[in-house]
Amino acid sequence: MAMAVFRREGRRLLPSIAARPIAAIRSPLASEQEEGPLGVRSISTQVVRNRMKSVKNIQKITKAMKMVAASKLRAVQGRAENSRGLWQPFTALLGDNPSIDVKKSVVVTLSSDKGLCGGINSTVVKVSRALYKLNAGPEKEVKFVIVGEKAKAIMFRDSKNDIALSVTELNKNPLNYAQVSVLADDILKNVEFDALRIVYNKFHSVVAFLPTVATVLSPEVIEKESEIGGKLGELDSYEIEGGETKGEILQNLAEFQFSCVMFNAVLENACSEMGARMSAMDSSSRNAGEMLDRLTLTYNRTRQASITTELIEIISGASALEAAK
Amino acid sequence: MASNAAVPFWRAAGMTYITYSNICANLVRNCLKEPFKAESINREKVHFSLSKWADGKAQKPVLRSDQPEV
Incomplete structure (x- = not known):
């Protein structure tokens, strides 16, 4: 209250009382404000204190976000690791052929809906663009299916x-197979493809994610490849039970493979997202801490300086009176 | 295998293997006894919104959800 009165007074009487304690403070922040217009006072400790308060609040938020990400990560990590068993048999049977050359490719880009999770979304987008460049060409078309808000925002700019297709709000409930399989079904029904390339971040550890491409071929392509006898040549040595033809079996297999691979990819990506968010929030709380330290130092120095100035004023005033006697 | 005879029928109905296997999975879930039944049914919730794109623009998103809208 007293400060406010002081300040108003100061605006009117500024030239006459220049040697106010607060105005006398010299700090790095003050120096650039000294040449301000008349009536604007140089730095007060108030500004620094406000700044400190806001930095402290930001630090609290980032710490809380880190905690949330850590607990979510623990929940999703086990599921992601368990789901790896779903696609491994498919890879053993049908192989993973990222280099296959087909007419219609569909790149399925998996990303997160929310930000603040480091570079995982930009890496998947980069990989998807590279795949586009590799596979696009005359008589060959590449389409994108985008899962997640973030990749959509980036891809919209240059390859809209x-x-x-674009899919969002996948993470509202805990991820489960039913959800992902409905999604896979929708993707299968809405795009035509010879090869689906699913781009996602494979979770290695809390700080390591590998952008990964999983390839799912359409039944026709698998059949063609196995007849030519390339990597899929061994497929004919398997015995098929029941009365279905090979084409039917392959179609069922390819569909089921896609939904399983999608399930694993979605989980791995969610896991990477949480890990990335955790480390991003960890470093931002650390940065906030460092900033707070610096600000505290400035604040204390300023305060000390003002106390010293006041003391000097009192002492010199007293000694002037003493001398006048 | 009983399911073999059914293949052409669900194919003809426009279902993919995924839909078919989901329906089968649901039937199995319904066969569970009580605490497990509710648990396994509650676990499998579907919610996402899907939009098709045409001419570089997103069409109106379709919400695929088995929960009533809030």
Whole structure:
């Protein structure tokens, strides 16, 4: 209260009382404000204190976000590791052929809905663009299916004409197979493809994620490849039970493979997202801490300086009176 | 295998293997005894919104959800 009165007074009487304790403070922050217009006072400790308060609040938020990410990570990590068993048999049977050359490719880009999770979304987008460049060409078309808000926002800028589908709000409930399989079903029904390339971040550890491409071929392509006898040549040595033809079996297999691979990819990506968010929030709380330290130092120095100035004023005033006697 | 005879029928109905296997999985879930039944049914919730794109623009998103809208 007293400060406010002081300040108002100061605006009127500024030239006459220049040697106010607060105005006398010299700090790095003050120096650039000294040449301000008349009536604007130089730095007060108030500004620094406000700044400190806001930095402290930001630090609290980032710490809380880190905690949330850590607990979510623990929940999703086990599921992601368990789900790896779903696609491994498929890879053993049908192989993973990222280099296959087909007419219609569909790149399924998995990303997160929320930000503040480091670079995982930009890496998947980079990989998807590279896949686009590799596979696009005359008589070959590449379409994107985008899962997650973030990749959509980035892809929209330069390749919006190649987006076929976009999916969001996948993470509202805990991820489960039913959900992902419905999604896989929708993707299968809405795009035409010879090869689906699923781009996601494979979770290695809390700080390591590998951008990964999983390839799912359409039944026709598998059949063609196995007849040519390339990597899929061994497929004919398997015995098929029941009365279905090979084409039917392959179609069922390819569909089920896609939904399983999607399930694993979605989980791995969610896991990477949480890990990335955790480390991002960890470093931002650390940065906030460092900033707070610096600000505290400035604040204390300023305060000390003002106390010293006041003391000097009192002492010199007293000694002047003493001398006048 | 009883399911073999059914294949052409669900194919003809426009279902994929995924839909078919989901329906089968649901049937199995319904066969569980009580605490497990509710638990396994509650676990499998579907919610996402899907939008098709045409001419570089997103069409109106379709919400695929088995929960009533809030």
